[in-house]
Amino acid sequence: MKIRAIVWGENIHEKRSATVRAIYPDGMHACIASALNQDTAIDATTATLQEPEHGLTEARLAETDVLVWWGHCAHGEVADEVVDRVQRRVWEGMGLICLHSSHFSKIFRLLMGTPCALAWREAGERERIWVINPGHPIVRGIGRTIEIPAAEMYSEPFSVPEPMETVLISWFEGGEVFRSGMTWQRGAGRIFYFRPGHEVYPIYHQVEVRQILRNAVRWAHTPAPAWRDVAAAPRRPVEQSFETIAAKGPRLHQDGDEGFR
Amino acid sequence: MKIRAIVWGENIHEKRSATVRAIYPDGMHACIASALNQDTAIDATTATLQEPEHGLTEARLAETDVLVWWGHCAHGEVADEVVDRVQRRVWEGMGLICLHSSHFSKIFRLLMGTPCALAWREAGERERIWVINPGHPIVRGIGRTIEIPAAEMYSEPFSVPEPMETVLISWFEGGEVFRSGMTWQRGAGRIFYFRPGHEVYPIYHQVEVRQILRNAVRWAHTPAPAWRDVAAAPRRPVEQSFETIAAKGPRLHQDGDEGFR
Amino acid sequence: MKIRAIVWGENIHEKRSATVRAIYPDGMHACIASALNQDTAIDATTATLQEPEHGLTEARLAETDVLVWWGHCAHGEVADEVVDRVQRRVWEGMGLICLHSSHFSKIFRLLMGTPCALAWREAGERERIWVINPGHPIVRGIGRTIEIPAAEMYSEPFSVPEPMETVLISWFEGGEVFRSGMTWQRGAGRIFYFRPGHEVYPIYHQVEVRQILRNAVRWAHTPAPAWRDVAAAPRRPVEQSFETIAAKGPRLHQDGDEGFR
C-alpha cells in the first residue's frame, strides 16, 4: 500500500499576492503534493485552511500516514480543536513535516514545547544547505550541498529542543547559519523540520528540494500500527499484577477509582 | 549567592486526608523544602495552589533559579496564565524539577509536548531504583540502588520525549519497570523528572530521596543570565547584515513590517 | 531487492557444550538466520569465527546491508583487521545488531567508545522485557511485554553512551533492571543492541525474540548508498571555494600538501 500523505496549505498568500500566484498558480500545497506524487510509493492529497475543519477531519487523519504542513500569516486561525487532533495523531505514529514559516505554527510549537523563534531577513540572498549526515535517508540522492539562489534568511539561535538528528545546516550570504533540517520523535510519531520555502521564491520547484520532500515523507512514515492508548493512564489492579503481590499499607484511591489527570 | 528554589505544592491531600497529614503535618512542600535547606548552598521557600497567583508572581519567578513542582488531584485548577509564565521562565533558564504525579501537570505536559501517560497501581509494593550513570551529579552520594519499602507503582510505557539522559530506572515488586529519573533541556532551562513521592507513604522523609532532591536543584541551576529574548523573532534589516549584501528579488514584507506569528 | 544480512556467530559453545548443542544443533547463528529468513524481505546467511577472515571478507561485507553479531568467550580471537573492516562498513551505512554477550565484543566497544560493562548472574531466572515505545518499528507486532522464562541476568549500570532511543527495558526476578534494547547512529550506520540470548536457554527459538530480530534488521537497513568517504579529510583549495575568496595571512601547509592525521 502507498504512503498516504496530506499536504496542508494555509493558501492565503497565493490568493492575495500576484507574485506568489505567478510562482504557485495552483497554490504552494499543490506544488508540494506534485513533488510527492512523483514517487510511486506515495499518494499525496491536499488540504487547506479554508476547508471545513481545515480539511483535517478525524476520519481523514485516521487514514493518513504523513502530514506536511505549510503556514505563515494565519497560524492563529487554525482551530485549537484541529491542532489537538493532529497532535494526537502524531503521538499515535503519524509523521509530520513542518516547512519554513511553519516553525511558528501551533502544531509545531505544541510538539516542541519551546518558542521555536528565530531572526529573519527577506533579501533574496544566496543560501547553501550543507548535508551533515550524507548517509541519512532524508538526503538520499542529494549531493553534499544544495544551493538556493534566492532565499529568505533564518538565523540561529532557533529555540527548539535538541533534535534527535541534525541533518542539514544552512549558510547564508549575509553571514548567518541555521539548522535547516532536524528530526524529533514524539510518542510514536517522527517529525522533520525543513527550512526552505519562502513563498515569493520558486523554491518548491527546485529539484533537490522536491527530492528531500519525498525522502522525508518516506522517512516519517512508520509502518507500525497506531499507538492508540498513548494518552491512557490505566490503573493496573493488584490482582492483575505480573508478579503475585499483596496490597499493603494506606491508600489514597478506592477500588475502582480512576486516577487524577 | 545561594541557589533560590521554590517548592510548589498543590497542598490538598494534606488537608483532606488524615493519613497524609500524619506523614506531612506541614504539607509535602514544607517537607521537600526542608530537604533542600539542608544544603547551605540552597535557599528554598514554598508556594501553594491556594495563594494568589498560586504564589508564583512574575516578580517572584524572576528571582527564582529552580522550581520544584508537586501536584496530583488539581492539575486543572492551575491557571493557564501562571503555567505560561513558568514555561517562559524555564525557557529563559530557570530549572524545573517535576515530582511523581506531576507527570500530568500542565507545565510538564506543555514542556514535553507529549501525553506523559503511564499505568499505575497503589499497593504499597517495594520499589528498587537503579542508578544508570553513577557519575551523574544528580546521584552524587547515592549508592547503586535506592530501596523504597512501600511505593505506588508507575509502569512503562511513559509517553515522554527521549530524554537527554536516563539517570534512574525503577524495578517494582509487581513486575514493572519505569524510567524514574530523566533530564531534558528546553530553551536554556534544565528539567528533571523524579518519580518517588506518593503522598500516603513517607518517601520525602527518606534520606536518599532528600539527597537526590538537593543534587537535582544544584544540577538544574544554570549560572548563565536569563535568555530574555528566547521567544523574540526580530527582523534583521539588510543594512545590519553581518556581511554586506544587496537586497534583490520580490518581497512579501514591506520595510519596517514585523513578521507573522 | 532483499535486505542482505549476515549472522555472525562465535560458534564455540555449540561445539564444546552438549547443553548448548541440544538447543542449537546447527549453531546459534543458524537459528538466528532461520528467524530472519522467515521474512521474505530478508536474505540472511551466516559467518563464523572459524572461517578464513571469520567469513567477513571485504567483498562480502561490501554486499551486506545488516550484520548481526553474537560472541561470548572468544572476543579476543577476532582479528583487529576484520574488526576495523566491520567498523568502517558501519560508518558507511551497514546496520549492526549486537546480541547479548556481544556487549563485550571488540566491534561494539570500538563503536561505543565506552567500557560496555555490566553485572551478571546465571540463575535461570524470569525476565520480563518492557516495550518503552510501542510505536517503534523494532517492536512491531510485539505486545507490551515479552516474558523470558529462564534468562541470564544483566544489571545496570551498563556503561554505554546515551542511546538515540531506549526501546526495551528488562525486569529481572532477582531485583535488577537493564536497558535491553537501545539504538545508536555512528556515521551512516544504525546500531541496535538487543540483550536476550544466553546460550544455555532456548531464547532464539522464542517467537517474540525472533520477531524483534526481523524487525531490527529492517530498521537497521538504510537504503542510502554507502558513505564511502566518511573517513576522508580532503583539502579544499582556495580556487575551489564555494564563495570567491582570496587567501591571506601566514600558512602552515604548502600548496598540494595533504593534512596531518
Place this chain on the structure above:
Amino acid sequence: MKIRAIVWGENIHEKRSATVRAIYPDGMHACIASALNQDTAIDATTATLQEPEHGLTEARLAETDVLVWWGHCAHGEVADEVVDRVQRRVWEGMGLICLHSSHFSKIFRLLMGTPCALAWREAGERERIWVINPGHPIVRGIGRTIEIPAAEMYSEPFSVPEPMETVLISWFEGGEVFRSGMTWQRGAGRIFYFRPGHEVYPIYHQVEVRQILRNAVRWAHTPAPAWRDVAAAPRRPVEQSFETIAAKGPRLHQDGDEGFR
C-alpha cells in the same frame, strides 16, 4: 578546592615554525593555560608530548578534573598506553576538551567511535561562530556571535556521533558551515569539542575564545567522585540477589568463575 586542569600540547609547531613561535613564544599550551588561570576557580598546569609519559602519569591524571587537548601533526606519536589511560579517566569522570585539529587525536577518535573527519582550507578567511543555545554555561558572557578575523576553515560533514548538545556553529567566508562546539557524555566524563585554534593565527589570544575555554573547563568538571568500577563486570551470586531467588536450569559458568571478556 580549585578545578585542577591540565593543558596538553603537542608542542612541535611552536618549535619548528618561526611564525607559530612569534604568536605563541611559550607554546600554545602555555597560552591556553594562561587563559584558564584567569579564572580563580581553576588551577591549570601544562603537559607536552616530549615529557616522560607525555606528562600524563597515572598519578597526575588521578588528580586531574579536566584535561584540555591540543594536537595536530603528531597524533601517531602519542603512546597507546597513555591514550588508554586518559580514556579510562574520562569514563571515570574526568572532563575532556578537544581543540581544533585534535579532532583527529587518538583519544577523541577512540571516545567517539567514528572517523571524526572533515574537509579543510587554510586561507586566513573570516569565521563567524554562532551561539546556538545562549543559555548554555559554556557560552556564559559571550554575545550571539564571535568573529575570528583569520581562520583555517573546517567543513561539514564532520563524522562524529550526534552530540548531546550543539552549542556553536561556524559560518565561513568561503561558503562552509561547521559544528564548532559540541558536547558528549562518555561514562561519567563530559566531553567538549571546540574548533577554534589554528597555530598560525593568534586565536588563543582572543578574548571570547579564552572566555569559552574557561567556561568549558567549569562545565566539564563533574563534582561527583570517580566512577572507579566503570569497566568492571562483576558476577552477582544468587545468594547476593536483591530478591530471594533459587537458581534453576542448565549453566555455562561454574561457581566462582569470572565472566568472559
